[in-house]
Amino acid sequence: MKPSRFRYERAESLEDALQLLASEADAKVLAGGQSLIALMNLRLASPGVVVDIGELDELRYVRREDAMLRVGALTTQSAVEHHSVVEKSCPLLAEAVGYIAHGAIRNRGTVGGSIAHADPAAELPLVLAAIDGEVTVKSSGGGARVVSANDFFRGFLMTAVEPQEIITEVAFPVADAHERFAFTEFARRPGDFALVAVACKLIMVGQVVRSAQVALGGLGATPVVLGGLSDINLPVARAAEVAANTAHEFASESTSDLHASSAYRAHLARALVKRAFQHATASEA
Amino acid sequence: MISMGRRNWTLRVNGATAEVEVEDRKLLLDVLREDLDLTGAHAGCEHGVCGACTILLDGLPVRSCLMFVGQAEGQDIETIESLGGPEELHPLQASFVEHLGFQCGYCTPGIILTVKEFLSRNSTPTREEAREAISGNLCRCTGYSQIVDSVLSAAEAMRSSEAS
Numbered sequence: 278m279k280p281s282r283f284r285y286e287r288a289e290s291l292e293d294a295l296q297l298l299a300s301e302a303d304a305k306v307l308a309g310g311q312s313l314i315a316l317m318n319l320r321l322a323s324p325g326v327v328v329d330i331g332e333l334d335e336l337r338y339v340r341r342e343d344a345m346l347r348v349g350a351l352t353t354q355s356a357v358e359h360h361s362v363v364e365k366s367c368p369l370l371a372e373a374v375g376y377i378a379h380g381a382i383r384n385r386g387t388v389g390g391s392i393a394h395a396d397p398a399a400e401l402p403l404v405l406a407a408i409d410g411e412v413t414v415k416s417s418g419g420g421a422r423v424v425s426a427n428d429f430f431r432g433f434l435m436t437a438v439e440p441q442e443i444i445t446e447v448a449f450p451v452a453d454a455h456e457r458f459a460f461t462e463f464a465r466r467p468g469d470f471a472l473v474a475v476a477c478k479l480i481m482v483g484q485v486v487r488s489a490q491v492a493l494g495g496l497g498a499t500p501v502v503l504g505g506l507s508d509i510n511l512p513v514a515r516a517a518e519v520a521a522n523t524a525h526e527f528a529s530e531s532t533s534d535l536h537a538s539s540a541y542r543a544h545l546a547r548a549l550v551k552r553a554f555q556h557a558t559a560s561e562a
Numbered sequence: 563m564i565s566m567g568r569r570n571w572t573l574r575v576n577g578a579t580a581e582v583e584v585e586d587r588k589l590l591l592d593v594l595r596e597d598l599d600l601t602g603a604h605a606g607c608e609h610g611v612c613g614a615c616t617i618l619l620d621g622l623p624v625r626s627c628l629m630f631v632g633q634a635e636g637q638d639i640e641t642i643e644s645l646g647g648p649e650e651l652h653p654l655q656a657s658f659v660e661h662l663g664f665q666c667g668y669c670t671p672g673i674i675l676t677v678k679e680f681l682s683r684n685s686t687p688t689r690e691e692a693r694e695a696i697s698g699n700l701c702r703c704t705g706y707s708q709i710v711d712s713v714l715s716a717a718e719a720m721r722s723s724e725a726s
Contacts, residue, residue, distance in 0.1 A: 278608060285586035285632045307633070314628045315609040318589070327586075331633055355622070379698025381616055381623040381676065467697055 280317035287329045291445070294330050295417035298441040301326045306443055308351055308390035311382050336389070336445055341366050345411075345448045350389025354401075355380070357388060366451040369408060369458035369476060373400040376460065379468045389444040392429075395436045398470040398495040402430060404460065405447065406500035407476035407492035413446040414438055421445075430499035455481050459557035462494070463545050465536075471495045472537045473528070473545040475553045477520075486516035486558075491550060493524060496531045496542060503527060517554035524550040571631050575600065576644040582631070590634045591615045591626035594641060602642035602671040606700070613699035616672035617641050623676045623698075642671035645678070653719045654678060654712075663712030665703035673699045677713050685721055689714065 286304075288294030298304050303325035307313055316322040330336070336351035339360055346367045348357065357363050357374050364371045377383055377391070377400050391401040392412060404410070405426045412429055415421045416439070424437045431437060438444060452458065462474035474494035480487050489506040503523050509516050528546035531539045568583045575598060582597040591608075594600045594617070606614030608627045615627040618640035646652035654674050657663065664670040673696055680695040681687070687695065692713040693706070701709060 279589070279592075280587045282585065282587055285630060287632060307630075310628050310630070310633065311610060311625075314589075314630065318608045318627065327630070329630075329633060378610070379613070380695075381613065381625050381698050382610055382628075384619075384622040384624050385628065 278318050278320060280314070281320060281323040283317075283324055284326045285329065286326060287332060289332065291330075291333055291335070291415065291443070292417065294328050294333070294443060295415065295441070297326070297328045298443070299417045301328075304328050304440075306330055306393070308393075309353065309385040309387040310390075311378070311386040312390060312394040312396070330443065339363060341451060344451050346370070346451055347446055347448045348388045350387060350392075350444045350446055352388050354383035354386045354388065354391070358383060367408075367449045368452055369460055369478065370401075370404050370449055372458070373404045373460040373476060376400050376462055376471070376474075388447050392447050393436060393438055393444050395430055395434055395499070396470070397433065397498055397500075398462075398472075398474060400460070400462070400471075400474060400476075400494070401447075403474050403476045403492050403494040403500045404449070406430070406502055407490055408450050408458075408478050409490075410447060410449045412437075412444055413448070414442045415445050416442045427502070433498040435498075453480075457481055457557040459553040461549050461553050461556065463549060470536075473542050473549055475524075475546070475549040477550070477553045477557060479516075479554070479557050481558070485510060485512055486554075489516060489520055489554075491520050491524065491553075493527070493546060493550075496528050496546065501527065513554060513558045517551050520554060521547040521550040571635055573598075573631075573634055573639060574637065575639045576641060584631055586630065586632065588631045589627055590617075590629040590631055590639075593631050593634075594626060594639075600641045600643050604668050604671065606668070611700070612669075613672045613676070614669055616675055616699065618675050618679060621679065621682075623679050640675070642675060645674065652678075653723065654681075654716045657716035657719060658709075658712040661712040661715055662708045663704065664709075669699055669701040669703075673701070673709060677716070681713075681717055681720060685717060685724075687714065687717055692717075 305324035307327045307329045336349040338349040410426045412424045457479040462471035476492045478490045491503045525543045525547040528543035533539045573580045604614040606612035610625045610628045617626045692710045
């Protein structure tokens with residue numbers, strides 16, 4: 278399959294890109310293209326104008342600023358993978374990136390692009406949700422706003438980003454000494470879209486999990502943060518059981534589809550949450 | 563207004579400049595195959611999963627089926643044709659021949675370029691590391707075992723030619 282006809286525009290500056298989006302009714306932003314071009318090749322997307330923002334080097338950076346790890350939207354997933362600042366300040370992000378597709382995809386795919394596309398099984402949206410990250414969105418004429426993770430994902434492939442806006446930065450809170458993290462997912466073949474993905478943040482007091490934030494992907498239209506775990510106050514093994522059962526109950530309500538039944542997803546959710554808790558606290562013993 | 567015509571694009575492919583005149587929507591994969599006669603990159607799934615279209619862009623493996631021609635301007639593109647030929651095979655090509663690392667050959671260019679970049683980062687791979695490195699390239703013929711043998715043998719050959 279080949280994409281349908283469109284006009285290709287290469288933005289020379291961020292403002293240039295924003296003005297193109299503002300003036301064209303049927304335009305889409307092109308960053309790494311690993312989601313958009315795949316959709317266009319299958320003709321699931323057919324914008325009339327494609328605005329390539331690949332030249333905007335000012336959107337490629339990784340910097341730690343106080344309590345936030347700030348990642349420029351055009352930073353590739355490869356650049357984030359194995360990045361020493363990322364490994365030190367946001368271990369959940371460092372762990373999750375390696376699960377994204379394959380190396381060749383990560384060499385072009387961008388952090389901003391993955392967040393903007395918001396596939397329900399994608400890793401980066403899940404990380405954003407699990408640790409309450411933030412997304413900076415800009416519009417033409419200097420407009421800028423910051424959207425928090427819990428307000429960002431609106432529905433299936435739908436986010437808070439308006440058609441004329443571009444994500445410029447994705448920010449993740451820096452890990453605190455009392456926090457433990459784990460990311461895990463299950464797919465039939467490594468690199469496939471996850472059937473179920475789990476990202477968790479545990480706030481520890483000694484060997485006790487005081488609070489757990491567990492985000493599940495692949496179970497609905499958007500990442501879901503499980504309720505009822507924020508004041509859990511249990512030793513790890515017991516906390517893991519409670520969280521896993523909560524995940525199982527939630528996942529039992531998911532829709533069966535071509536890839537998995539809801540029963541299978543529920544089973545995966547329970548197993549992966551347990552595994553995540555074990556993995557996150559592995560160095561506690 | 564949607565452009566119905568072709569435009570001129572300037573690409574750098576295998577060390578040489580190439581001018582092509584194609585529609586905005588043409589994929590880099592199709593430009594290489596149809597306009598530059600570089601048919602080593604293959605069309606498989608055309609949505610990034612199979613790896614048959616893999617080329618090196620500024621030294622990194624990427625899916626040429628997931629790039630428009632406009633995105634490829636200003637970058638260095640390397641295809642399998644740059645690696646060697648019948649008169650003189652690259653050690654990777656020689657190793658794949660010797661260890662039966664291919665049968666139909668459809669996945670082979672993508673795999674060899676992926677492996678070339680992998681070995682530049684890890685010249686002493688374990689079997690498991692080699693398997694992980696090729697996990698983004700699908701092969702329907704070999705069952706992968708001989709591909710991994712070829713990778714390890716090439717790694718050894720390239721190490722000893724570095725040493726000599």
